Amino acid sequence: MIKMRDCLKILGSMCNASILMPKLCLILGILLLSFGLHGNAFAVQKIEFWTMSLKPKFIPYFQELVKNYEAQHPGIKLEWVDFPWDILQLKLITAIAAGTPPALVNLSVPWAEEMARDGLLEPVDALLAAPGATNDYTDAALADLRFNGKFYGFPHYSNVNVIAYNRKILAAAGIFQAPRSMDELLTQAVMISLKTGKPGYAPALGKIDGFFMQQGLDLMRDGKAVFNSPAHVTLVKKLAATYKAGGFLKDKLFAEDNFPAVVDAYLGGRLGVMVSAPTAIKRIQTDAPEIYAQTGIFPVPPGPTGINDGGWMFHFAIPKGVKKKDIPEVAAFARYLTSDTNQLAFSRMAGVMPTTRQALANPYFKKILPNTGASEQALAVAANSMNSARSLYVSGIDDYDELRRFLVKAVEAGVTGRRDIQEALDEAVAIWNRKLQGPKLP
Incomplete structure (x- = not known):
């Protein structure tokens, strides 16, 4: 990665050697300084996120999601990694211990509670309420991720009987x-x-x-x-x-x-x-x-x-060890992953229920026409129950x-x-x- 100070050194050498015309040196210098005032223009932040047993079915979904987000955020490079459910937890603990955790990881609520108790996850209270954080998660989804008075993740999908x-x-x-x-x-x-x-x-x-x-x-x-x-x-x-x-x-x-x-x-x-x-x-x-x-x-x-x-919600958590300076961008991507639009799309593909109020209010879940079949009725009944669908388990x-x-x-x-x-x-x-x-x- 080329740093700003290196660019300025190169430009200075070229101007001193009269390789570039004085006016051109001035213009390039101003442009470089302008970029520098807004951060390192050449830096790209990598966000690696892990999911659990979602390949191969959801490869097209995540490829499209990654492509769209990177197009909207040129300074971000996303890397999606998927592990089978039975090895993800061990991989994650190993990566945290080695100081190389992913930026985000897909977890169940019991796993998150255990890892939060052991100090392996970052609380996200401030990130849920940050400027631009418009995700309107259900009360039940947020309650599932509240351990010892703090929140430890961004709700993704759930279900209810x-x-x-x-x-x-x-x-x-x-x-x-x-x-x-x-x-x-x-x-x-x-x-x-x-x-x-x-x-x-x-x-x-x-x-x-x-x-x-x-x-x-x-x-x-x-x-x-x-x-x-x-x-x-x-x-x-x-x-x-x-x-x-x-x-x-x-x-x-x-x-x-x-x-x-x-x-x-x-x-x-x-x-x-x-x-x-x-x-x-x-x-x-x-x-x-x-x-x-x-x-x-x-x-x-x-x-x-x-x-x-029938809750058993899954969500995205930030592991301990993610660099503090990277966390705001990581949280922005987590909110994108779990946005109303993306949750609705994922839920329709996966046959699960979203955890945001707006997605649950979508006609796909709510609209019951005359002679509607049991399958559509089930979605509407489930959507009405989602604000109280909790994951019930014994911890610790x-x-x-x-x-x-x-x-x-x-x-x-x-x-x-x-x-x-x-x-x-x-x-x-x-x-x-x-x-x-x-x-x-x-």
Whole structure:
């Protein structure tokens, strides 16, 4: 890179040697000085940004985005790097330790919370409010990225669940309105079973931790497990009663991922309602047109927390070690990446939901015409829920997946009637607290 002082030295030598005419020397000197007053005219700032598992599908999208931004900002050179999700975190930590972090990195909320706690990310409060920062992110998206009173990223995309329901099955059960609470959803599941002989609902009880949290029930408090409280026991008793009455689809009910079984049951007309992100509705349209034709959409009741299910937002964070002088330009690019226009374009391609109010208000999400199909209805219902769609997770615990298995086994034993619910939860809480206080799991 040619520096300003080197240019002036070269110009001075040429003028002294009479290689250039005096007037031309004067003009060039003024031009160079003018450039110099506005910074180094020949400097180009490189902004390297990392994404997670977005190649090859989104290569054209990011190539166009890079081209447009560089054309609008001649002093910026962008470099896009994409890593598989299972190696990105290690690559990032290694790069930060080596002092060579990317300027921006695509992270999930739990990863960001952990890295912010360890001092590996830059807070961006001032950058979100900087002059020209017009991104109007949803309250829920910003709340997801607020750790210890500071914000640690620029929201990008998220999702939220909706209820797809089989009109014929619900009509046969006498159900014509959306459930307003989890209790009503469980009651409707039992009604469907009693009137039609088919299960009404298929909750993801293999992820009972999120289920508890969405209902306002903590798993941990003051470093100890507390999911054996009377409120937790009462909720599990309601699940057990619904299970006993046949209200639940029992296929893979306690599996870590029961969604394939849920989709198959709904596609086969064997399930009253399916809770999923809007993208799954497209699969119904493709694989089972006759079921799709009789599918309606309800919002998922938010629960006492006011939180809607299914956030799992992704965003762009600034790693520790990015040069302070570069951060304003990095933030400007982050806001461009996550702008209303770009979020809308990305969301339509990826089948996800944007995190800015203006993008969510776009007719693509909001406009429902007469005879609109379930897929478009799902987008509109989801858009209305996005301002309260949060990522629910337990943070700061090593070997958490192993601990969750003890919780799931206890809930399974209680729901299926193999054990007393209070005793099963008490035992799981005792296991958690021993593990939390003792050595790490192998």
